[in-house]
Amino acid sequence: MRILIIEDDIEAAGAMSHGLTEAGYACVHAADGEAGLTEAGKGGFDVLIVDRMMPKKDGVEVVETLRREGDNTPVLFLSALGEVSDRVVGLKAGADDYLVKPYAFAELIARVEALSRRRETGAVATTLKVGELEMNLINRTVHRAGQEIDLQPREFQLLEFMMRHAGQSVTRTMLLEKVWEYHFDPQTNVIDVHVSRLRSKIDKGFDRAMLQTVRGAGYRLDP
Amino acid sequence: MRLPRLFRTTPFRLTLLFLALFAAAASAFLGYIYVATAGEVNRRADAEISREMESLEAAYRQGGVNALNQAIVERATGERPFLYFLADKSGKRISGSIEASPLDEFKGDGPSWASFKVTETDLDGAEMRNAARGVQERLAGGEVLFVGADVAASEGYVRKIVRALWGAGALVIILGLAGGVLISRNVSRSMQGLVDLVAAVQAGDLHARAKVRGARDEYDELAEGLNDMLDRIERLMGGLRHAGDAIAHDLRSPLTRLRARMEVALIDAENGKGDPVAALETALQDADGVLKTFNAVLAIARLQAAGQAPDQQSFDSSELASDMAELYEASCEDKGLDFKAEITPALTIRGNREFIAQALANILDNAIKYTPSGGAVMLRARRRSSGELEFSVTDTGPGVPDADRARVVQRFVRLENSRSEPGAGLGLSLVQAVAASHGGRLELAEGPGEYDGFGPGLRVALVLPRVE
Numbered sequence: 098m099r100i101l102i103i104e105d106d107i108e109a110a111g112a113m114s115h116g117l118t119e120a121g122y123a124c125v126h127a128a129d130g131e132a133g134l135t136e137a138g139k140g141g142f143d144v145l146i147v148d149r150m151m152p153k154k155d156g157v158e159v160v161e162t163l164r165r166e167g168d169n170t171p172v173l174f175l176s177a178l179g180e181v182s183d184r185v186v187g188l189k190a191g192a193d194d195y196l197v198k199p200y201a202f203a204e205l206i207a208r209v210e211a212l213s214r215r216r217e218t219g220a221v222a223t224t225l226k227v228g229e230l231e232m233n234l235i236n237r238t239v240h241r242a243g244q245e246i247d248l249q250p251r252e253f254q255l256l257e258f259m260m261r262h263a264g265q266s267v268t269r270t271m272l273l274e275k276v277w278e279y280h281f282d283p284q285t286n287v288i289d290v291h292v293s294r295l296r297s298k299i300d301k302g303f304d305r306a307m308l309q310t311v312r313g314a315g316y317r318l319d320p
Numbered sequence: 321m322r323l324p325r326l327f328r329t330t331p332f333r334l335t336l337l338f339l340a341l342f343a344a345a346a347s348a349f350l351g352y353i354y355v356a357t358a359g360e361v362n363r364r365a366d367a368e369i370s371r372e373m374e375s376l377e378a379a380y381r382q383g384g385v386n387a388l389n390q391a392i393v394e395r396a397t398g399e400r401p402f403l404y405f406l407a408d409k410s411g412k413r414i415s416g417s418i419e420a421s422p423l424d425e426f427k428g429d430g431p432s433w434a435s436f437k438v439t440e441t442d443l444d445g446a447e448m449r450n451a452a453r454g455v456q457e458r459l460a461g462g463e464v465l466f467v468g469a470d471v472a473a474s475e476g477y478v479r480k481i482v483r484a485l486w487g488a489g490a491l492v493i494i495l496g497l498a499g500g501v502l503i504s505r506n507v508s509r510s511m512q513g514l515v516d517l518v519a520a521v522q523a524g525d526l527h528a529r530a531k532v533r534g535a536r537d538e539y540d541e542l543a544e545g546l547n548d549m550l551d552r553i554e555r556l557m558g559g560l561r562h563a564g565d566a567i568a569h570d571l572r573s574p575l576t577r578l579r580a581r582m583e584v585a586l587i588d589a590e591n592g593k594g595d596p597v598a599a600l601e602t603a604l605q606d607a608d609g610v611l612k613t614f615n616a617v618l619a620i621a622r623l624q625a626a627g628q629a630p631d632q633q634s635f636d637s638s639e640l641a642s643d644m645a646e647l648y649e650a651s652c653e654d655k656g657l658d659f660k661a662e663i664t665p666a667l668t669i670r671g672n673r674e675f676i677a678q679a680l681a682n683i684l685d686n687a688i689k690y691t692p693s694g695g696a697v698m699l700r701a702r703r704r705s706s707g708e709l710e711f712s713v714t715d716t717g718p719g720v721p722d723a724d725r726a727r728v729v730q731r732f733v734r735l736e737n738s739r740s741e742p743g744a745g746l747g748l749s750l751v752q753a754v755a756a757s758h759g760g761r762l763e764l765a766e767g768p769g770e771y772d773g774f775g776p777g778l779r780v781a782l783v784l785p786r787v788e
Contacts, residue, residue: 185631199611201604251646277643281678282615284685284747290650313601 098213099123099141103133103159104148104175109198113146116202117209130154134162142170143213146205147192149176149183157190164191171212173205184280203314207266214265227263228307228320230299232256241299241307251276252295259295259308259318268315292316331507335500339493346492350485358478362453365471366433369455372402373431373467380459388465389415402469403438403454409462421466423456431457438470451475510539517546526554556625571610578606616746620753629672629757634787637669640677641701641711648684648699656693663701667709670787671758676711679754682747683713683780691717695774707786708760714767716774725764751782760784 100122104110107128114124125142127133131153137145145163149156160172174192176183184195194208225232229242237253239246248256254276259267269288273279296308309317376395380388385406392404396417405416413419422436438452454468513531520528529550530543585599623629645661652659669676680699687697695716704710720728729752752762760783767777 201608277647279643279677280674281681282612283647283681285651285688287647287651287681290654291647294650313604 098143099125100144100146100209100213101125101127101133101136101142102146103127103130103136103151103156104146105129105151106148113205116206120206122209130156130159133159137163137168137170138166140168144209145170145172146209147172147174149174149187157186160187160190160192173208173212175200201268201313203266203311204268204270207268207271207314210265211262211267211271214262225257225260227260227318229303230256230260230307230318232260239299241303246298248295248298251291252298255291255295256299259316263318263320266311266314266317271315329504329508329511332500332504335496335503339496339500342496343489343493346489350489354482354485357481361474361478362471365453365469365474366455369402369453369467369469372400372469373455373457373465376404376465376467377457377459380465385414385461385463388459388463392416402467403452405464405466405468407464411464414463416466418466418468421456421464422452422454422468423466431455436468438468440470448472514539514543514546517543521550526550526557560621560625571613574606574610574613578603578610581606613746616750620746620750623675623750623753623757626757629675629754632671632758633673634668634670635673636666637671637676637709637711638663638665638667638701640673641667641680641699644677644680644684645699647681648688648697651688652697655688655691657688657691658696659698660696661699663699664703667701667703668787669709669784671784672754675754675757676782676784679751679782680711680713682751683711683782686747686780687713687715687717687778690778691715692774703786704783709784709786710781711784712779712781714777714779716767716771716777719767719776719778720764722766728764729762748780751780755782755784758784 098121100117102110102113102117102124104113104126105128110126110128114126117124125136127136130151133145133147133151134154137159147156147159151159154162156174156176160174163170163172171194172192174184174187174190174195175198176187176195177198187195193212196205196208223233223235225234231240232238232253234257239248239253239256255272258272258276269283272288272292273281273283292308296306300306300308307319309319311317376388376391379391383390385408389406392406392415395402396404396415403417405418405421406414407421408414418438422438423432423434433453433455435451435453437449440448440450450470450472452468452470452472454466456464456466458464510533517528517530529547532540532543532547534540581599582603585594585596585603588594588599589596641663642661645659645663649659649661684697684699691697697716698714700710700712700714702710729748748762755762763779763781763783765779765781767775767779770776
């Protein structure tokens with residue numbers, strides 16, 4: 098997996114690059130918007146990480162240019178201490194996800210992972226299958242090892258998201274954003290409570306827990 | 321050289337310009353009066369001279385030179401105000417009241433007019449040179465006849481008119497200048513207050529305010545506008561200063577703690593003791609806490625600075641309330657709280673969805689945090705009879721004493737009994753900022769009262785204005 102980091106803060110880019118390399122990604126760094134566009138033009142990247150504020154061409158311009166040229170590489174947009182409008186601007190320009198600096202590294206990795214895998218599941222599936230777990234998206238039923246599991250609508254959505262990102266870490270913020278579709282900062286452990294309810298439904302009575310807690314990051318659904 | 325201030329003011333310059341235009345108009349006007357009056361006086365004198373000339377010519381036609389001569393002698397000794405002179409063909413004087421014709425070069429082609437001066441002696445014997453006017457004609461027999469008149473009286477009249485006109489012109493200019501000075505000083509005085517105000521503010525006195533004189537004119541409007549602007553700037557600066565102080569105050573202790581922990585961990589690591597990984601994890605948690613506080617303060621400051629929440633749109637707030645109910649119901653059950661939601665459907669609202677969600681989340685967070693197990697939390701979304709939308713959360717926790725209710729909304733204020741709970745004391749401040757940035761307000765009231773060891777509880781309501 099190759100990642101292009103377009104970020105003018107050399108130190109931040111270095112730390113990001115280091116962490117992503119540790120996580121098994123190959124990173125290329127471009128220090129401003131124009132260099133970033135040149136680098137992106139060479140192709141072969143799985144995810145682009147684009148900073149909002151940059152010399153020469155800012156992040157919004159970079160993403161707009163890429164999209165205009167028909168480059169659909171997933172883009173993770175970065176911005177310092179964001180306002181809601183920053184997020185809206187980034188997503189409108191064509192970014193696929195958005196992260197506010199400073200971020201927890203686990204959050205960055207989880208989002209990059211989600212973006213890099215997104216391309217592989219392009220086909221419209223009617224059923225999802227992760228290990229023993231099977232989800233029918235048409236009649237909205239879930240079975241584990243043939244045993245039906247009764248889920249509330251939100252729990253169903255939560256599990257669907259986890260199944261689509263099986264094997265990847267998903268953070269609490271990602272869950273709030275993608276499942277509940279809110280972008281605020283929950284002060285307490287509201288998401289944990291929902292995940293633990295879901296866990297009790299899909300793992301209770303089975304000898305192996307599928308829904309894992311990833312320390313310092315969030316959760317992961319293992320096959 | 322700099323002109324005195326008064327003469328540099330815009331009103332004074334405008335007055336000068338106006339005065340120049342006015343003077344030009346007055347000159348034209350006075351010129352017309354001059355032509356109409358002075359011209360008429362001269363014309364009248366000329367007409368009388370012509371009439372006298374005609375009557376003498378009539379005498380000449382009837383009785384020749386002798387009759388004319390007799391008529392002249394008679395008239396010259398009479399009371400008539402005319403001057404006569406009659407000469408023969410060769411120019412030799414025959415008779416008349418003057419010794420010579422004032423017209424030296426007389427060609428004899430028809431009547432010839434002239435203005436001249438006559439020397440007269442008044443009653444006191446003093447000589448006066450008076451303006452006179454006359455006409456000279458060659459008669460049929462070749463004799464030369466001159467008839468003139470002393471026009472000193474009418475000339476004097478004309479001169480008076482001219483003097484009056486000059487006087488009027490001068491008066492126009494003096495009055496114009498005086499008016500200009502007066503208006504300029506009046507305007508300057510009105511402006512001076514504002515100029516002084518700007519100078520004071522520039523010098524750093526943000527408390528300075530313009531005086532509104534109550535004239536309800538444009539200066540008052542300007543003064544009011546400036547005052548409003550200064551109020552807002554002062555409020556914002558006060559807010560920023562407060563936020564800065566608050567950030568410094570609240571971040572100082574966690575940052576100090578963070579630094580100390582890292583230092584200790586470093587010493588331990590150098591000595592091969594302790595668990596550096598655990599120390600780093602704690603440090604990270606501390607850093608996250610600091611950032612969270614920082615984010616909240618920044619969000620509040622931005623909302624207050626903007627005055628209005630960004631990215632407002634119409635949406636169904638009932639749905640939002642239901643989402644929040646669903647999100648927090650699990651937390652309530654987890655803590656053993658009875659949760660209930662009463663949400664009126666289809667409450668359309670205009671606002672920033674994320675900020676309103678954050679506000680409700682903060683209120684619910686507080687309710688869950690401070691209500692002991694076995695208590696109850698209720699979320700309610702409804703339209704008040706006034707049309708305002710109300711999102712309220714009622715809990716059966718210990719509540720907030722009446723005296724402290726205004727205080728808990730302030731930044732970083734945490735009541736004594738809440739210090740054991742996590743949090744930076746920013747939750748309600750943010751709700752308040754969200755309410756204000758939507759034109760609404762935050763209301764705190766007592767909950768359902770005391771029962772079974774619970775209560776009196778707290779009722780926190782986010783009230784947003786009605787949507788037209």
